[in-house]
Amino acid sequence: MAILASAREAFARSGYDGVGVREIAERAGVTAMLVNRYFGSKERLFAEVVADIMTTPIILTPETLVSAHAGDEMADALVRITTADGAPLDGFQIMWRSASSPAAAAIARREIDAHYHKTLTAALPGPHAPERAALLLAVVAGVQIMRQMIGLEALASCPPEVLTELLRPVFREFWRTDDHQPPGTRGNRRKR
Amino acid sequence: MAILASAREAFARSGYDGVGVREIAERAGVTAMLVNRYFGSKERLFAEVVADIMTTPIILTPETLVSAHAGDEMADALVRITTADGAPLDGFQIMWRSASSPAAAAIARREIDAHYHKTLTAALPGPHAPERAALLLAVVAGVQIMRQMIGLEALASCPPEVLTELLRPVFREFWRTDDHQPPGTRGNRRKR
DNA sequence: GTGCGTTGTCTACAGGTGTAGAATTATGAA
DNA sequence: TTCATAATTCTACACCTGTAGACAACGCAC
Numbered sequence: 001m002a003i004l005a006s007a008r009e010a011f012a013r014s015g016y017d018g019v020g021v022r023e024i025a026e027r028a029g030v031t032a033m034l035v036n037r038y039f040g041s042k043e044r045l046f047a048e049v050v051a052d053i054m055t056t057p058i059i060l061t062p063e064t065l066v067s068a069h070a071g072d073e074m075a076d077a078l079v080r081i082t083t084a085d086g087a088p089l090d091g092f093q094i095m096w097r098s099a100s101s102p103a104a105a106a107i108a109r110r111e112i113d114a115h116y117h118k119t120l121t122a123a124l125p126g127p128h129a130p131e132r133a134a135l136l137l138a139v140v141a142g143v144q145i146m147r148q149m150i151g152l153e154a155l156a157s158c159p160p161e162v163l164t165e166l167l168r169p170v171f172r173e174f175w176r177t178d179d180h181q182p183p184g185t186r187g188n189r190r191k192r
Numbered sequence: 193m194a195i196l197a198s199a200r201e202a203f204a205r206s207g208y209d210g211v212g213v214r215e216i217a218e219r220a221g222v223t224a225m226l227v228n229r230y231f232g233s234k235e236r237l238f239a240e241v242v243a244d245i246m247t248t249p250i251i252l253t254p255e256t257l258v259s260a261h262a263g264d265e266m267a268d269a270l271v272r273i274t275t276a277d278g279a280p281l282d283g284f285q286i287m288w289r290s291a292s293s294p295a296a297a298a299i300a301r302r303e304i305d306a307h308y309h310k311t312l313t314a315a316l317p318g319p320h321a322p323e324r325a326a327l328l329l330a331v332v333a334g335v336q337i338m339r340q341m342i343g344l345e346a347l348a349s350c351p352p353e354v355l356t357e358l359l360r361p362v363f364r365e366f367w368r369t370d371d372h373q374p375p376g377t378r379g380n381r382r383k384r
Numbered sequence: 385g386t387g388c389g390t391t392g393t394c395t396a397c398a399g400g401t402g403t404a405g406a407a408t409t410a411t412g413a414a
Numbered sequence: 415t416t417c418a419t420a421a422t423t424c425t426a427c428a429c430c431t432g433t434a435g436a437c438a439a440c441g442c443a444c
Binding site for chain 1: 400
Binding site: 222223224225226229 | 391392393394
């Protein structure tokens with residue numbers, strides 16, 4: 001379906017509010033009205049695009065999650081994705097760029113919840129797995145946004161290898177299984 | 193200035209593209225044209241709002257940064273901010289919600305760079321301080337977005353105390369000063 | 385009172401938005 | 415070829431966007 005591909009590309013580039021139905025249609029070689037004839041409305045088209053994205057995991061491949069170095073592999077994948085701005089890697093990007101629109105945010109929430117968050121929760125060890133899975137997704141979101149949307153200088157110009165090495169310990173934190181003590185009693189390794 | 197306050201509230205709620213000049217003006221008790229008379233354009237108004245926000249640090253107070261428990265305090269502050277949706281706590285929110293608009297993203301990048309990122313870089317120990325400061329800001333952004341914009345269930349309904357306890361080790365990671373070894377040689381504490 | 389600069393508003397424009405309904409064209413079977 | 419049916423487009427509507435230019439109300443010095 002050419003319309004779906006065009007919509008995906010357009011939403012990834014400009015977000016839900018930033019692109020019009022006419023533009024999506026034109027890039028697909030059809031008229032704006034055909035889009036509505038097929039999908040009912042712009043909102044339903046967006047939902048269809050997001051659902052389509054969810055069917056093919058990008059960062060969270062099953063192999064990555066069960067790996068013994070899951071945290072490291074996730075860090076590598078995140079850096080890889082945010083470095084090359086290729087076409088098939090725009091999965092999450094669509095949702096961050098559209099999050100400011102309430103309608104789009106609701107769709108994104110539902111789909112992230114049902115797919116990525118559920119999968120990730122099952123893969124994380126230790127207590128509070130759902131909350132920690134959500135935080136992990138938050139880190140992924142933050143890095144993507146700062147690197148690709150805001151374009152913060154220090155992140156945008158950072159060599160991939162350095163970024164990977166800096167991200168790995170952060171992600172490892174989520175797969176740690178030792179010292180889960182009650183709040184406040186755990187020592188931190190800060191320098192005072 | 194009533195217009196500035198109205199604009200700040202409106203941008204925080206709906207983002208740069210999501211709100212119109214007429215709405216901002218009406219909530220300030222004036223006409224849309226007066227806004228342009230004072231600020232020149234919507235874009236310049238947005239820049240003014242962002243610059244105004246930057247003058248009063250929200251998470252990164254100087255006391256927080258030099259504290260011996262800087263990481264913990266930052267985690268606490270982040271949870272506090274994303275829990276209560278009060279008026280004066282909308283600082284970053286404005287930028288995430290507006291990041292999909294290129295014009296707004298450019299303004300946000302410049303201001304974050306000049307204020308928050310610079311300050312945070314100076315406060316972080318160890319090598320790659322700029323990159324790690326940017327990553328820290330990315331984590332803050334991700335949590336805010338997932339919690340307040342996407343509204344991911346696991347994060348939205350998570351008790352503040354739990355969230356704080358889960359965030360602390362993540363933030364501590366950025367203030368660690370031990371074991372900065374070359375890439376790949378550092379042991380991770382994963383369970384295999 | 386008279387002039388004047390500021391403050392604010394009114395009207396209007398050119399363009400964009402999503403989408404409903406009618407009209408048109410292409411397609412395939414008889 | 416003829417005709418029914420599906421695929422696609424045309425026209426139009428009602429509304430919203432940022433903003434330029436002309437105009438009116440205001441306080442205030444003289």
